[in-house]
Each structure stands twice: as structure tokens, then as C-alpha cells.
Amino acid sequence: MATKLRSDSGVPAPGETVVRFVVAVRIVHWINAAAFAVLAFTGAAMYGAPGTRWVGHRDVVRNVHLWVGLAMFVPLAAAFVASPTARDDVRRLARWTRDDGRWWFRSQRTAARLGKFNPGQKANASFTLAALITLLGTGAIMKWYGPFGDDWRTGATFVHDWTALVLGLVVAGHILIAFREPEALRGMTRGTVDAAWAERERPRWYAEGVAAASVEATTTPIGAHGPDTIGDSDTIGGPDDADDRGIDPAAVAERR
Numbered sequence: 001m002a003t004k005l006r007s008d009s010g011v012p013a014p015g016e017t018v019v020r021f022v023v024a025v026r027i028v029h030w031i032n033a034a035a036f037a038v039l040a041f042t043g044a045a046m047y048g049a050p051g052t053r054w055v056g057h058r059d060v061v062r063n064v065h066l067w068v069g070l071a072m073f074v075p076l077a078a079a080f081v082a083s084p085t086a087r088d089d090v091r092r093l094a095r096w097t098r099d100d101g102r103w104w105f106r107s108q109r110t111a112a113r114l115g116k117f118n119p120g121q122k123a124n125a126s127f128t129l130a131a132l133i134t135l136l137g138t139g140a141i142m143k144w145y146g147p148f149g150d151d152w153r154t155g156a157t158f159v160h161d162w163t164a165l166v167l168g169l170v171v172a173g174h175i176l177i178a179f180r181e182p183e184a185l186r187g188m189t190r191g192t193v194d195a196a197w198a199e200r201e202r203p204r205w206y207a208e209g210v211a212a213a214s215v216e217a218t219t220t221p222i223g224a225h226g227p228d229t230i231g232d233s234d235t236i237g238g239p240d241d242a243d244d245r246g247i248d249p250a251a252v253a254e255r256r
């Protein structure tokens with residue numbers, strides 16, 4: 001059954017949800033989180049961090065660290081190649097809009113109409129990806145240093161350690177913020193968020209979903225295809241900065 005997008009009063013009906021993250025994206029995110037936990041623990045143990053002295057079998061620890069570090073890129077790459085929706089999320093994370101610029105200023109924040117991700121999330125995603133690639137490259141030099149020599153090995157170790165430390169702090173911040181925003185957390189666990197939250201916190205993304213659903217409604221018999229909830233990036237229209245292309249998603253949403 002097709003979802004009723006708005007109640008008669010013009011606001012999302014109570015209990016109405018929108019799809020935020022498809023299964024492929026959620027699986028990759030949680031594999032990534034688990035891999036990061038293993039890497040952080042095994043890395044700390046190799047470093048001899050307090051609280052890890054009881055960990056024996058250093059060779060096993062080193063191998064787990066190495067292979068988990070290499071393997072974590074496989075699901076990331078697979079989702080990127082196989083899932084158009086995952087690629088759409090990546091594209092949205094990489095695209096900055098004029099409203100994102102306004103968001104950084106406290107005085108202008110309430111006026112900023114955000115797309116699917118806020119600028120903090122976009123900065124976090126870019127930093128996280130850059131840090132993971134840096135860790136992969138420096139880790140490979142540390143492991144297979146033969147062709148590089150001792151200077152490279154020393155330099156790579158320095159960069160690897162500091163990058164890991166800063167990434168650890170950033171991830172800790174990411175987790176704290178996630179637990180302070182239960183609706184966003186629900187998006188990454190169950191896949192859907194409350195429509196009222198989406199409209200309030202991510203109005204441009206919400207409006208895109210409403211616009212796409214209205215196009216579907218005029219071209220498709222109700223229930224013929226597509227998800228019952230809106231916001232699945234496979235079905236929604238343009239990018240976050242749709243207004244830059246002369247489309248006003250807000251106006252489209254208001255017409256409904």
C-alpha cells in the first residue's frame with residue numbers, strides 16, 4: 001500500500017516514516033564499525049597501551065590487525081560498485097551546498113535548508129575516508145618496507161600512529177553524537193526515520209522525497225512498485241542542491 005505522505009493538515013502523519021539508509025549501506029556501516037573496533041583494540045595492544053598488557057600472542061594480534069585493515073575495504077568497495085543507492089549517499093556526502101555554508105554560522109543555522117546530510121557529517125565522512133586510505137597506505141609500507149627502506153618505514157609509522165589517534169578521537173565524537181540523536185541512530189539501525197524529523201532536520205532531502213513520490217503517484221498505479229516509504233535514494237529525484245539547477249523542492253513539497 002502506498003504511504004500517505006502528509007496528513008490533511010499538511011504535516012507528516014504521526015508514525016509516518018521515510019527510508020534513510022538501505023540495507024547495503026547499513027551492513028557496510030556496521031561491518032566498518034566492527035572492523036574499526038578490532039583495529040583500534042589490536043593497534044592499542046601492539047602499541048602496549050595501558051589495559052592491554054594481558055593480551056598475548058603478539059603475532060596473532062599483528063596478523064588480525066593487518067588482515068582486518070585490508071579486508072575492511074572489500075565491503076566498502078563492493079557496496080560502492082553494486083549499490084546505486086550507496087553511490088548516491090557517497091555523492092551526497094561529497095557535495096557541498098550554499099546552505100551547508102550557512103549552517104556553520106550560529107546566526108544563520110536555523111535558516112539553512114539541509115539535504116540528506118549535515119555539513120558536520122560531510123566533513124566527518126571526508127576525513128574518515130582520507131584517514132582510512134592514509135592508514136592503508138602507511139600500514140602497507142610498514143608491513144612490506146623492503147623496497148622503501150628504513151626512512152620510509154619510520155615516517156610511515158609516525159604518520160600511521162598519529163592518523164589512528166586522530167581518527168579514534170573523531171570516531172569517538174561521531175559515536176557520542178549518534179547516541180545523542182536517537183532518530184538518526186534509528187536510521188542506521190532500522191533504516192527509517194520519522195517523517196516529521198526528516199522534514200524538520202533535513203527539509204531539502206524530505207522535499208525531494210515528497211516530489212519524487214508525487215511524480216510516482218501520477219505515473220504509477222498505487223502499490224504497483226516501489227517502497228511504501230519515501231526517501232529511498234533509488235527513487236528520489238535530484239541532488240541536495242536541487243535549487244542550484246533551478247528546481248525548488250520546497251515549492252514542490254508545498255504544492256502537495
Ligand code: HEM
Pocket residue numbers: 020029032033034036037093116117120121122124125128171174175178179184185186187188
Ligand atoms: C558504535 C559505533 C557507531 C555508531 C553508533 C554510529 C552511528 C552512525 C549513525 C547513526 C549514522 C547516520 C547518521 C545520519 O543519519 O546521517 C552514521 C553514519 C556514518 N558513520 Fe557511523 N557509527 C559508528 C561507528 C562508525 C565508525 C567506526 C566509522 C568509521 C570508521 C563510522 C563512519 C560513519 C560515516 C562515514 C557515516 C556517514 C556520515 C556521517 O553520518 O557522519 N561510524 N553512523
